[in-house]
Amino acid sequence: MTTTEAVGASAPTWRGGFGRLWTAAVLSRFGDALRMAALPLLAASLTDEPMLIASVTACGYLPWIVFGLLGGAVADRVDQRRVMWSVDVVRGLLVAGFAAAVALGHATIGLLIALAFALTTLQTLFDNAATALLPTLVDEDALGSANARLLTGQQIAGGLLAAPAVPLLIIAGMAVPFAADALTYLVAAALVASLRTSAPQRGPRPAGSTLRGDIAAGLRALWRDRALRGLCAATALCNIGMGALIATMVLLVTGWLDAGNGGYAAAMTAYAVGSLTGGWVQGRLVARVGRIRSVVIAGSAQIGALVVVGTVRSLAAVVASLAVFGLMGMVWNVSTTTLMQQRGPAEMLGRISSAFRTLAVAGAPLGALLGGAVATAWGLNTPALLAAALFVLSVTALLPALKPTNGGQTARGDT
Numbered sequence: 001m002t003t004t005e006a007v008g009a010s011a012p013t014w015r016g017g018f019g020r021l022w023t024a025a026v027l028s029r030f031g032d033a034l035r036m037a038a039l040p041l042l043a044a045s046l047t048d049e050p051m052l053i054a055s056v057t058a059c060g061y062l063p064w065i066v067f068g069l070l071g072g073a074v075a076d077r078v079d080q081r082r083v084m085w086s087v088d089v090v091r092g093l094l095v096a097g098f099a100a101a102v103a104l105g106h107a108t109i110g111l112l113i114a115l116a117f118a119l120t121t122l123q124t125l126f127d128n129a130a131t132a133l134l135p136t137l138v139d140e141d142a143l144g145s146a147n148a149r150l151l152t153g154q155q156i157a158g159g160l161l162a163a164p165a166v167p168l169l170i171i172a173g174m175a176v177p178f179a180a181d182a183l184t185y186l187v188a189a190a191l192v193a194s195l196r197t198s199a200p201q202r203g204p205r206p207a208g209s210t211l212r213g214d215i216a217a218g219l220r221a222l223w224r225d226r227a228l229r230g231l232c233a234a235t236a237l238c239n240i241g242m243g244a245l246i247a248t249m250v251l252l253v254t255g256w257l258d259a260g261n262g263g264y265a266a267a268m269t270a271y272a273v274g275s276l277t278g279g280w281v282q283g284r285l286v287a288r289v290g291r292i293r294s295v296v297i298a299g300s301a302q303i304g305a306l307v308v309v310g311t312v313r314s315l316a317a318v319v320a321s322l323a324v325f326g327l328m329g330m331v332w333n334v335s336t337t338t339l340m341q342q343r344g345p346a347e348m349l350g351r352i353s354s355a356f357r358t359l360a361v362a363g364a365p366l367g368a369l370l371g372g373a374v375a376t377a378w379g380l381n382t383p384a385l386l387a388a389a390l391f392v393l394s395v396t397a398l399l400p401a402l403k404p405t406n407g408g409q410t411a412r413g414d415t
Contacts (some may be wrong), residue, residue, distance in 0.1 A: 012146040017137040017195050022150055024188035025130070029154040031184030033162030035095065035393075038170065038177035039112060042102065045107045045174075056112050063121040063312070064361035071124030072354020073214040076347060077145065080129035080136075086128045086194040091119055094100030099178035127357060132349035135341050137195070144286055144338045151334055159272040171316030218351025221344070225291055225400040228343055228352065231336055236331070236359040237394040241387030243367020245306070248375045248383040252309070256380040259315045266315070267322050274323035278330025291335045292401050297393040298328035298335070303388050310384030 012018040043056050075083065098115050138146045169176040222228050253264040285294045293406050305321040305328070312318070336356070344352040367390075371383035 008238050011137040012149070013283070014140040018146060018206075019193045019194055021130075021137060022153055023133070024088075024159045024191040025150055025155040026202070027184045028188045029160050031181035033158035033178040034166055034169065035181040037166040038174070039116070041170070042107065042174055043109060045111055046107065056109070056116050057115050059116040059120070060398035061361050061365050062125055063117060064358055067124045068354045068358030068361065069120055069215045069219075069312055069351070070211060070354075071324065072128040072218060072351040073211045075128040075132055075350030075354070076214065076218070080133040080350075081195050083129050084126055084133065085189040087122045088185045088189035088192065091122055091126075092182045093187065094118060095178055095185060096182035097223035099175045099182055102178060103175035105172065124354065124357075125148060128350040128353045129151070131337065131341065131353035132346075134137070140342065143341050144291070144334060145283060147337045147341075148279045148282055148330075148334045151330060151337075154275055155272065155275050155279070159275070166332065172388070193356050194197050215238075215351060218348045219355060222352050222355050225343055227339065230398045230401040231292075231295065231339060232356055232359060233397040234295070235336060235356055235396040237390050237397065238299070239360040239363035239369035240370065241306075241390035241394075243364035243369075244371030244374070244383040244390075245309075245367075245387045246371075247385070248371045251375060251380045252384065257313060257315050257318065263315050263355030266319050270319040270323040271326040274328075275330045277323075278327040279334070281327060282331040282334045285331060286335065291339050292398070293333055294335045294338075296395055296398050296402065298331040299391055299398065301328045302332075303391045303395065306388035306391060310381045310388065313381075320351075327398075 014022075020176075024213050049346060050276065098107070098111065101111060124235060134146060134150075135143060164178055169180060249267065251266050252260065253259050257263060259266075282294065285297065289297065302325050305325040309318050309322040309325075312321075340352055340356065341349065370386060374386050375384045
């Protein structure tokens with residue numbers, strides 16, 4: 001085993017920049033989860049038209065498809081710290097204004113759709129800048145641990161703490177979850193603004209350079225790196241499968257298993273607990289086999305879990321399988337993000353990150369439509385089997401990245 005394989009052995013220090021970035025990220029995720037849980041309830045109180053309600057969710061995907069690559073190109077041109085806190089201030093003010101509209105009885109379904117579109121458009125810039133900023137705050141050998149702590153903290157805040165808080169906040173008024181979300185954005189902005197990082201050192205851009213040219217250069221860099229190209233294709237395929245699974249999971253549990261709402265809650269809790277466990281496991285797995293092999297192992301284990309979900313008509317089996325699925329999903333996400341940061345040129349990290357995220361979001365709504373179609377045609381359990389098939393293709397797309405390079409190494413950053 002070489003030094004770089006043991007990436008998970010080093011940990012970032014909580015004092016200073018990483019601790020503040022972690023706190024800002026977890027606070028923002030908590031506020032986002034409050035808003036996302038409250039939005040469907042508010043939408044349902046404003047209209048009983050399913051297509052209008054679905055439009056609110058769709059507008060949470062559309063900006064990534066339209067603006068995702070542009071957001072990455074902009075993030076590579078600017079001071080990432082400054083753009084992050086500026087975006088959070090704008091998002092905080094937008095949500096605060098929306099909370100006031102709800103409190104005064106002026107909320108409409110059109111306003112909900114506009115808010116969802118605006119917030120996700122801003123997120124395309126924020127998320128890509130955040131991916132590029134993290135390597136400036138921690139040492140390279142601590143990136144894996146830093147990403148694991150960020151994702152685990154966000155999972156706890158969004159998956160375990162926010163959901164129970166929403167009903168309590170709504171008792172005080174439908175506007176309260178949105179006001180709380182606005183406050184988390186503003187606090188997060190203050191934390192990011194307090195980071196003491198210097199502006200990125202970049203060479204002068206060629207005369208006549210354009211955002212379109214920058215986007216094309218980032219895509220070329222992604223394509224030329226065999227490991228990142230494989231990871232990007234694998235992530236796109238996985239997210240089609242995830243879209244099919246998520247869109248129909250409630251039908252599988254409450255319909256095919258006849259386990260009711262309690263069974264659905266148990267299944268989702270198992271997935272969340274598995275994800276949290278994955279944040280702890282991934283470092284040990286990476287230390288043994290390396291990052292790319294960890295992704296392959298994670299995807300292979302998820303295939304088995306999906307097959308069980310789609311074939312074994314038992315709530316206990318589905319709950320156990322979703323726990324494994326969540327655990328390995330966290331291994332996949334942490335390793336993929338870390339590999340992007342380690343292998344991507346620093347001046348192109350925003351664009352490489354945006355390509356990954358754009359493909360991921362584009363796949364999810366397609367998968368949701370496919371999941372609904374196969375569930376209607378062949379049964380409520382078949383979307384899980386469709387997802388398993390897509391994960392097989394995903395793992396297959398990763399296999400070329402395991403082949404040694406000309407230098408005899410599997411991949412820079414993994415051996």
